[in-house]
Amino acid sequence: MLSMDCDIGRYTVKSSIGTQSFIRVMYKLKKIKAIDLFSGAGGFSLAALDLGIEILAAIELDKDACDTYRKNLIQNRKNSIKLLNKDIMTISPDELMNGLQLKEKELDLIIGGPPCQGFSSHRIKNAGVNDPRNELLIRYYDFVKIFQPKMFLVENVPGLLWEKHKDYLNNFKRIAANSGYNILGPFKLNAKDYGVPQNRNRVFILGLRDDISISEGDWPPSPTHFKDKKPYWVNASEIFEKPTPSIIEKITAVLGQDVAQKLKFKNTLIDNKSDPNNIHMNHADYMIERFSLTPINGSREDVDFRLPCHSNGYVGHKDVYGRIRLSLPGPTITTGCFNPSKGRFLHPWNNHGITVRQAARFQTFPDDYIFSGGIISQGKQVGNAVPVNLGKILLKSCVEIIINNSQRDDKNADEIS
Numbered sequence: 130m131l132s133m134d135c136d137i138g139r140y141t142v143k144s145s146i147g148t149q150s151f152i153r154v155m156y157k158l159k160k161i162k163a164i165d166l167f168s169g170a171g172g173f174s175l176a177a178l179d180l181g182i183e184i185l186a187a188i189e190l191d192k193d194a195c196d197t198y199r200k201n202l203i204q205n206r207k208n209s210i211k212l213l214n215k216d217i218m219t220i221s222p223d224e225l226m227n228g229l230q231l232k233e234k235e236l237d238l239i240i241g242g243p244p245c246q247g248f249s250s251h252r253i254k255n256a257g258v259n260d261p262r263n264e265l266l267i268r269y270y271d272f273v274k275i276f277q278p279k280m281f282l283v284e285n286v287p288g289l290l291w292e293k294h295k296d297y298l299n300n301f302k303r304i305a306a307n308s309g310y311n312i313l314g315p316f317k318l319n320a321k322d323y324g325v326p327q328n329r330n331r332v333f334i335l336g337l338r339d340d341i342s343i344s345e346g347d348w349p350p351s352p353t354h355f356k357d358k359k360p361y362w363v364n365a366s367e368i369f370e371k372p373t374p375s376i377i378e379k380i381t382a383v384l385g386q387d388v389a390q391k392l393k394f395k396n397t398l399i400d401n402k403s404d405p406n407n408i409h410m411n412h413a414d415y416m417i418e419r420f421s422l423t424p425i426n427g428s429r430e431d432v433d434f435r436l437p438c439h440s441n442g443y444v445g446h447k448d449v450y451g452r453i454r455l456s457l458p459g460p461t462i463t464t465g466c467f468n469p470s471k472g473r474f475l476h477p478w479n480n481h482g483i484t485v486r487q488a489a490r491f492q493t494f495p496d497d498y499i500f501s502g503g504i505i506s507q508g509k510q511v512g513n514a515v516p517v518n519l520g521k522i523l524l525k526s527c528v529e530i531i532i533n534n535s536q537r538d539d540k541n542a543d544e545i546s
Contacts, residue, residue, distance in 0.1 A: 161528060164188075164229075164276070166217065166241035166269055170197040170500060170510035172492065173240050173284070176520025178208060180528065182238070185229050186211040188220060193502030194510050201498050217268055222275035234277045234338075237531055240524070242284035242515060243269050266301055274308050279341050279531055281310075282523065283334040284515050287317055290332060301334075310336040313348050318519075321458040322352035325516040326363035327491045329461045333523065341534050350526040365459035366392040368490045369477060376478045380455065383425040388456050395490070406485040406500050406507060409476075410467055419450070420469070420480035426454050428473070448473040453483065459491045464512035466491075467504055485511060493518040 160183045165174045168187035171194075177184055184202075187210055189195050195214040203210050211229065213220060226233075243265040266285070273281050289298060302312050313335040320329040335348055354360050371394035372380070381389040401407050412420070428451035451473035453459055465471030466488040474482050485500060485507045493516050500507040 161237045161531060162231075162235075163238035163240055163278075164225075164236065164272070166239060166272060167243050167265070168194075168198060168212075168241060169513050170194045171202050172494065172514030172517050173242070173520050173524075174198070174202055174210075175494070175498070176515070176517050177238075177240065177524055178202065178206065179517075180521060180524055182524065182528070184208065184210050185231075185236075186213065186225060188213045188215065188217050188241075190214070190216050191506075191510075193500075193506040194513075196501035197499070197510055200501065205497075217265065222272045225272075226276055231276070233275070234279075236276045236278040237280070238524075238527060239269075239273055239276060239278050239281040241269065241282075242513075244513075266297055267304070270301060270304055270308075273305070273310070273336065277309075277338065279338050279534070280527055281336040282527060283336075285315075285332045285334075287330050287332055290315060290317065305336050309339045311339060312336055313343075316349045318349060320516045320519045321362045322354055323350075323519045323522050324354045324360070324363055325458070325491075325493055325519050326365055326367055327459045327462060327516065328457070329516065331515075335527070337530070341530065342537070343530055347530065348526055350522055353522065362458050364392065364456055365453050365477070365491070366394055366455040368395060368459065368487050369455075370395050370397045372478055379425050379478070384456055392455055401486070401496075404486055404496070404499075406489060408486075408504055408507075409481045409484045410469075410504070412481055417480050420475060423450070423452055423475065425452065425478060427452055451475060453477050462488050462491045462512050464509040466512050467508045488512070492516045 160181065162183050162185055163177055164185055165171075165177070165187040168174055168189045169191070171187070174184050174187055187198060189198060189212070192214060195212060199212055202208055203212060213225075226236075266283070266289075269281075269283060288294065298315070305312050315332045315334045317330055317332050320327050320331070333349065337343060354362050356362055377389070380392070384392075428448060448460065449472060450469045452475045453473055455477050460473045463472060466474055467482050467485055469475040469482045474488075476483050476487075485504060486496065488508065488511045489498065489500065490496070492511055492514050494511070494514070495517075500510050502510070
């Protein structure tokens with residue numbers, strides 16, 4: 130819930146209201162304007178648009194991701210967004226600002242997550258330290274420096290906090306401070322604590338222009354879901370349609386009656402057979418045989434069948450080829466989310482990897498959000514996205530800050546007049 134009390138053009142953050150009421154209030158007044166850098170398939174933009182934030186422009190290099198963004202957010206949802214399918218290093222921030230007919234400090238918000246592979250935990254030892262993609266974090270700030278928005282919000286992987294990457298992070302903080310911005314964070318947040326059915330740690334940095342004030346403890350927003358009290362974490366079971374009675378019996382045998390009967394499942398969609406993202410990997414027969422031996426909630430450790438790479442006492446990466454655990458939030462959805470060899474991405478009871486649509490549900494995309502390209506490209510787009518519901522909660526808190534500062538400025542203007 131968002132706290133707000135509105136009086137025709139004045140905002141006061143007092144009473145709790147839901148998202149729909151919040152959107153109605155937003156439309157009564159001047160809309161908050163934002164641009165999305167490294168927009169990918171549009172998870173962050175969708176979160177913003179659902180809140181009534183106006184996305185003026187988005188930049189993304191990947192062609193399939195741009196096709197996804199265009200079809201879903203511009204064409205199907207009828208938004209007027211300037212989408213640039215270009216390398217951000219070739220785009221002039223000044224020219225973009227002029228093209229949007231904006232002046233310095235008129236933009237409210239810049240959002241986006243620079244490509245994170247250079248900071249990924251999958252990079253070993255000093256791999257990634259000089260990855261040129263890391264420089265894109267600094268390029269992000271070039272746009273902040275020109276537009277001078279009220280605030281900016283950056284998303285990245287936890288590896289950004291590692292000692293070997295501290296120079297990039299410190300440089301980012303330094304140039305932000307020298308340009309008149311206060312930095313909050315970086316904060317490591319887990320999506321499962323905000324109603325996303327996924328155990329996904331990500332780092333967020335909020336930058337506030339020095340004329341924007343905030344009360345201590347206002348950011349990041351407090352968790353909304355919990356392990357041991359209501360509202361509870363959302364379990365992976367809610368991603369999947371309800372199984373047959375025979376599968377329910379197998380689930381009950383493993384999880385126990387008390388846990389199994391509390392599981393919630395998704396209602397079956399009538400048109401899911403026509404969904405181009407309702408696809409999974411085609412596995413070799415010997416892999417299907419191996420999957421068939423993996424029990425509910427099981428992993429490769431539960432099967433006598435051994436792949437050559439897992440023989441000779443190999444003990445690492447125990448989650449690969451594991452079935453998704455139904456009574457817990459799902460695994461971190463990565464770019465290889467459709468491939469059981471990349472993590473615990475085996476369907477909870479069927480003998481294949483999860484579909485791209487199921488991966489997108491873990492990222493809280495609606496089922497009418499269609500991803501372009503082949504299965505590898507679709508998986509990449511889904512895995513790189515900001516979970517939509519997490520994005521909404523973070524952006525709501527940003528809007529609250531803007532609203533409170535607008536109220537303060539109006540009050541000061543009244544006192545002067």
